[in-house]
Every structure is written in C-alpha cells, then in structure tokens.
Amino acid sequence: MTDELLSGDQIARLGLDDWRSMYGALEARFATGDFATGLRLVAAIGEAAQVAQHHPDVELRSTHVDVLMTTHDAGGKTARDVELARRVSALAADLGVPAEPADVQRLELALDTADVDEIRPFWASVLDARDTGGDEVVDPRGRIPTIWFQASDPHDEPRQRWHLDVRVPPEVVDRRIAAALAAGGTLVTDEHAPRFWVLADPQGNKVCLCTHVTRTD
DSSP: OOOOOOOHHHHHTTTOTTOEEETTEEEEEEOOSSHHHHHHHHHHHHHHHHHHTOOOEEEEOSSOEEEEEOBTTTTBOOHHHHHHHHHHHHHHHHTTOOBOGGGOOEEEEEEEESOHHHHHHHHHHHTTOEEOSSSEEEOTTSSSOOEEEEEOOTTSOOSOOEEEEEEOOGGGHHHHHHHHHHTTOEEEEOTTTTTEEEEEOTTOOEEEEEOSTTOOO
16 A cells, blocks of 8 residues: 555545544544443554554543544555544444544644744754754654744744644634634734635734645645
8 A cells, every 4th residue: 555645635535524634644533422432432443453553543532532643654644544544434433423523623833933943953852842854843742732933034023923823624714713703803814715814813913724725734
C-alpha cells in the first residue's frame, strides 16, 4: 500500500463521513454514551490496529472516544489511515456508536516573527518539544498544541505577536463565525476563505478559523 500523502480535499472525496482532516491527521469522535461502551470500542480498535500493524492515538473519555489517525513515517495522512479509519467506523457501527464529526477541532498557536530561526530553538527547549528545523515546534507526546511561526515583515512588526489558529470541520465554520460575531467580534477578512477566515474580538485580538479545504495537510 502506498504511503503517498493525501490532502484533506482528496480524503473528503473518499466518503469517510465519520472523519475530518485536522492538519496532518484524520480525527473522529465517537459518542459512546458511557465508559463501558467506550472500553469495548477501544479494545476493538486495538485489535484492528494490531492486525493492520498501524496504530492510531486513542483517547477514552466517560462519554466518548477520540481517535487520531496519521502515518508517522510519511509525515501525514495516507491510504493506510483511510483503510483503518473505515475499519474503525465499522467497529463503532457494530456497537451502535454514532460519530460526531462536527465536534472535532484542533488548536494551533501562531507566533509572528521576522526571524524564525532565532526564536524556534528557544520555544522547542522551554516547551520540551521537537524542533522541526522548519516553521514549527511539535510536542511528540501530544500534550500541547503545535506552535507555528508565521513570517512577518521586520520593518512592520505587528502589535499582536500571538494568535490562535483553530482548525474545524468545514460544515461548522459558518455557525462558528456567526456565534463569534454575535458575541461582539468582527470579521477582519474572508479573502482567503474557505481556507481560513480572520476574526477579531472587541479589543482587536485576532484569531483564524481554518479548514482543510485547498490545503495539502
């Protein structure tokens, strides 16, 4: 089976209704309703993962199970993830457990800087994270969000250095934007939609609502 990386747009055309593309991974939430059902689903996922020799990250909570699927060797989503995702969905269906794809989201921290190389090692060290050598530092244990360094003009450093990038499923963006505007926010720009929208709170602090659409990850 090929380990060619798949974009979110490619995966969206494959009929994985339970799953959403969140940066370099496929993610799903299954509403188990109770802990015992969650345990049964986790056990079934574990058996399927052993057979496939492909192991997702699984988080068990009292009322749901979250599953994150990525091909670590390839650095993103591949056909191996798609195949196992289909199997996990089938296992959940066998247990009568529905998926809640609209509840999936992922937070990334973005820091504007005119010199990524100057500050990246510091943030990797202070957070005990992995320095990618590029424009990110990543926690390999998944305890904290990825920090992404956004290049900025050294002659026009922004007032707001930090902002949040929130990756959400495409079907929830309009609802999320409407709620933010109703809460006193403003839409700064939709120039790059549906890739991302920029919003600001009543004091001007910005946040990006992002989707997988048109992205490679």
